[in-house]
Amino acid sequence: MVAPAFDYVAAASYDEAVRLLAAEGDEAKILAGGQSLMPMLNLRLAHPGLLIDINGADGRPPTLDQAGGVLRLPALTRHRVLLEHDLVRQHCPLLADAVRYVGNVRVRNRGTIGGSLAHADPTSEIGCCALAAGAEVVARGPDGDRTVPAAGLFAGYWATTLARAEVITDVLIPAARPGQGWSFQEMVRRTSDFAIVAVAATVYLAERSVAIASARVALAGVADRVVLADPDLVGLAGRTADEDLDAAADRIAGRLEPPDDVHASGAYRRRLARVLVARALRQARDRAAGAAP
Amino acid sequence: MTKRQIVLDVNGQDHETWVLPSQTLLDVLHDELGLADVRYGCGEGVCGTCTVLLDGEPVSGCLTLAVQAEGHRVITLRGLMGPGDALHPLQECFLRRGAAQCGFCTPGMVLTALDAIKRLGRPTRDEIRDALVGNLCRCTGYTKILDAIEEYADLAAP
Numbered sequence: 173m174v175a176p177a178f179d180y181v182a183a184a185s186y187d188e189a190v191r192l193l194a195a196e197g198d199e200a201k202i203l204a205g206g207q208s209l210m211p212m213l214n215l216r217l218a219h220p221g222l223l224i225d226i227n228g229a230d231g232r233p234p235t236l237d238q239a240g241g242v243l244r245l246p247a248l249t250r251h252r253v254l255l256e257h258d259l260v261r262q263h264c265p266l267l268a269d270a271v272r273y274v275g276n277v278r279v280r281n282r283g284t285i286g287g288s289l290a291h292a293d294p295t296s297e298i299g300c301c302a303l304a305a306g307a308e309v310v311a312r313g314p315d316g317d318r319t320v321p322a323a324g325l326f327a328g329y330w331a332t333t334l335a336r337a338e339v340i341t342d343v344l345i346p347a348a349r350p351g352q353g354w355s356f357q358e359m360v361r362r363t364s365d366f367a368i369v370a371v372a373a374t375v376y377l378a379e380r381s382v383a384i385a386s387a388r389v390a391l392a393g394v395a396d397r398v399v400l401a402d403p404d405l406v407g408l409a410g411r412t413a414d415e416d417l418d419a420a421a422d423r424i425a426g427r428l429e430p431p432d433d434v435h436a437s438g439a440y441r442r443r444l445a446r447v448l449v450a451r452a453l454r455q456a457r458d459r460a461a462g463a464a465p
Numbered sequence: 466m467t468k469r470q471i472v473l474d475v476n477g478q479d480h481e482t483w484v485l486p487s488q489t490l491l492d493v494l495h496d497e498l499g500l501a502d503v504r505y506g507c508g509e510g511v512c513g514t515c516t517v518l519l520d521g522e523p524v525s526g527c528l529t530l531a532v533q534a535e536g537h538r539v540i541t542l543r544g545l546m547g548p549g550d551a552l553h554p555l556q557e558c559f560l561r562r563g564a565a566q567c568g569f570c571t572p573g574m575v576l577t578a579l580d581a582i583k584r585l586g587r588p589t590r591d592e593i594r595d596a597l598v599g600n601l602c603r604c605t606g607y608t609k610i611l612d613a614i615e616e617y618a619d620l621a622a623p
Binding site: 173176180207213214225 | 466492510516519524528530577599
């Protein structure tokens with residue numbers, strides 16, 4: 173298994189990467205961490221004529237910051253940084269926790285948050301968290317920057333709504349306000365493997381109350397893309413009891429039609445989704461109430 | 466797709482070599498520079514036999530292009546050995562504990578374990594298992610590998 177021959181350019185800036193993408197069209201692929209693209213090349217599942225390496229496009233090392241309630245993660249932030257950086261732990265603990273499930277130590281040393289989102293794997297932990305945390309991506313194109321909410325980014329198996337010549341440069345995540353509860357739950361057959369089903373949840377309680385004010389639930393491994401559960405299905409405003417959370421899990425899972433594949437049947441995935449959503453909501457609620465670490 | 470000349474800093478020495486842009490770091494280290502301690506296993510970043518340290522951190526040689534490694538420090542297992550190929554103390558522990566049978570996975574195991582010890586100090590057995598989840602061994606059943614790494618971690622702990 174040897175990669176097909178391709179040409180290679182190390183882009184000195186995102187603008188250069190965008191220019192090259194616009195000029196080369198479908199022949200070109202962006203190379204970020206390479207932890208998904210390189211296996212696809214080695215297996216000859218992809219045949220690009222040109223790889224545009226953006227590892228040097230943003231100056232280095234990437235600098236994370238938090239201002240005005242928004243955590244800004246440069247697209248080239250490696251998974252290992254997400255796992256270990258104080259700003260991520262503080263402002264998006266959901267993501268810091270979930271990254272433990274991504275690949276192995278080598279994948280986390282090279283893989284990037286922007287690359288993971290652009291790859292749009294339907295079992296992506298990072299995509300799942302981006303949905304549950306209400307993240308946006310900044311996409312640079314020939315006409316400048318625009319922001320795309322994660323909820324509008326994923327278009328199907330390994331497909332996004334980004335235009336051909338757009339590149340993700342940053343990921344913006346609303347910083348967790350005090351009192352946010354969160355949970356990440358995943359089922360895999362072997363540690364570090366692709367998720368069979370994963371669930372990310374965030375919960376806020378109403379002020380001076382144990383009742384839930386808002387909750388977001390995202391799922392991976394249940395469709396052709398990572399999905400955000402319809403807020404009407406979550407429907408937990410004013411609720412807090414275990415039975416309410418279980419009913420929400422039933423509603424969410426009942427609406428899913430996960431595909432069968434070699435790893436699991438659709439019926440098993442739906443059952444997993446119900447169990448994991450219920451667990452995630454309970455843990456997120458307990459964390460929001462200060463009752464769980 | 467023309468070859469280009471690059472300079473790779475491998476185990477503290479500069480190597481000038483001509484590579485195709487599509488050649489992986491693994492290809493060049495093993496085939497061009499003759500470093501037999503960097504090995505082709507799966508080509509997908511799953512098995513860990515091509516592990517090298519890039520600027521001190523373990524990466525898959527099969528998922529890194531050789532051209533991307535220019536300007537960075539590459540260390541293979543051989544780079545950790547002393548003069549006259551003196552074994553690294555962790556390699557001694559592997560020998561003492563019988564942690565290598567065919568030996569194909571050993572360089573990746575050693576480099577990854579040293580990274581875990583560097584980060585965690587004295588990792589627990591479970592933490593070592595977790596760090597090695599991307600390094601497959603088809604001979605030993607891992608038990609003796611964990612024994613060897615724990616023995617070394619005890620020796621190395623401050």
